[in-house]
Amino acid sequence: MNDEVLNEHLTKICSDQLKINKEFDKLDKLETIEQRNIQLSKIALALSRIALRISILEKEAKGKSNLYPQIKLLRKSTNRIAKRVKKVLKKSTKLEQTFIKREYRND
Numbered sequence: 001m002n003d004e005v006l007n008e009h010l011t012k013i014c015s016d017q018l019k020i021n022k023e024f025d026k027l028d029k030l031e032t033i034e035q036r037n038i039q040l041s042k043i044a045l046a047l048s049r050i051a052l053r054i055s056i057l058e059k060e061a062k063g064k065s066n067l068y069p070q071i072k073l074l075r076k077s078t079n080r081i082a083k084r085v086k087k088v089l090k091k092s093t094k095l096e097q098t099f100i101k102r103e104y105r106n107d
Contacts, residue, residue: 001060006067009057013050013074020046020081027088033096040089047082054078 001009020043030036054075061068 001057001065003065003067006057006061006065006071009053010067010070010074013053013057016046016050017074017077017081020050024081024084024088033092033099036092037089037096040085040092043085044082044089047078047085050078051075051082 023039023043027036027039030039054071057071058068058075061071
């Protein structure tokens with residue numbers, strides 16, 4: 001892959017990351033825990049696809065392209081987003097478990 005093609009792929013990945021950030025910001029507006037969890041699952045799936053594409057680009061560019069440092073930065077930013085999603089999903093799961101316990105006690 002030449003630098004021009006790599007650059008196009010990097011631009012697409014950046015665009016996808018921005019879309020994921022926008023979707024992540026919309027989580028607070030969702031009404032139910034189920035809706036939040038579904039949205040978080042979609043975000044996690046999109047992140048895993050991005051991570052796979054970055055891995056492929058890393059293999060292609062390592063030692064061959066001057067864009068390799070940019071690819072590494074994309075990897076770091078993707079990991080940061082993934083950590084945020086993981087943290088929110090963990091909180092959401094705990095919240096859901098709390099509601100289930102309350103409902104069970106009330107029955």
